[in-house]
Amino acid sequence: MTENTDKAARLTQQWLAEIQALKQQMAELQQKRDEAWESSQKWRQLYNTESEQRRADARMYQQAIAKRSEGIASLKAELQKLHGIDALKATDTTAIEPEITQLTSVEDVKATLISLIKERDRLLQALKTEQDNHAQTRKSLTTALGDAIDSLAKVRAGDMKHSSTEQGAEGKD
Template sequence: MTQELTSQWLAEIKALKQQIAELQTEHDAGWQSAEKWRKLYNTEAEQRRTDAQMAQQTIASLKAQIHQIQGIEAAQLDDPTATTAIQQEVEQLQSVEELKARLIAVMKERDRLLQALKTEQDNHSQTRKSLTTALGDAIDGLTKERGST
């Protein structure tokens, strides 16, 4: 009977050791899986932080370009109300896409104004040539009339 109890105890101990080994294996596998997910999470979080930082830098750069293009510097814009309004408009832009869209609109407006200025300069030049020609013709006419009298 002692032999039988000892065998049962040994069998029970062996079964428990087997369960402990299986549980340890499951524990290790779970730990490795958790570690893998932790690394993936940390990698993704770092990428998100990097993307956010780059977006902030891009926003700052685009805001600086908008400020430059709009001529917000005090030397270029004497009206403090207009300057404040422009600064508030720029500050309300929240995303890189909004900044890009606004920058594109400003650049189109600048190009349109440059074209209008060039057209005005060309018209001014043509008017000056026409007036110079008319003045020259008038002087020639006066000279001929004085010479004939």
């Protein structure tokens, strides 16, 4: 009879030990689950912060480009206004007829033509310079945006690598 009692006591001790081991495993798994949840929350927050920063940067770049375009349009309008180009229409000759009637000799016509050609060349050069400046600004902003994206990708890759190294270390424990 004592043999059966001893056997039952041993079995009970084994079951209790197994139950205790399973409780310990369950507690460890719950802790890992909680840590994984906290990590996912952290990554979600980082992602949201970064995406908001990207949206803010994109808005800032768009505003800078819009300001630059407005500036160019304003300068063009001012240039045209200063030289009276906006008052002249290609089909409207009534505005220039008084000037034409004042030209009495071939020399006057040549002098006026030379003056107009010089003015046209100067305006074309000013327009080309402004267009070049605009293209350079667009290129610079595009490059800056690309560099920012590349830097961000490197930071993310470093964070992911760091995170996976930490997870690998946890898995070995």
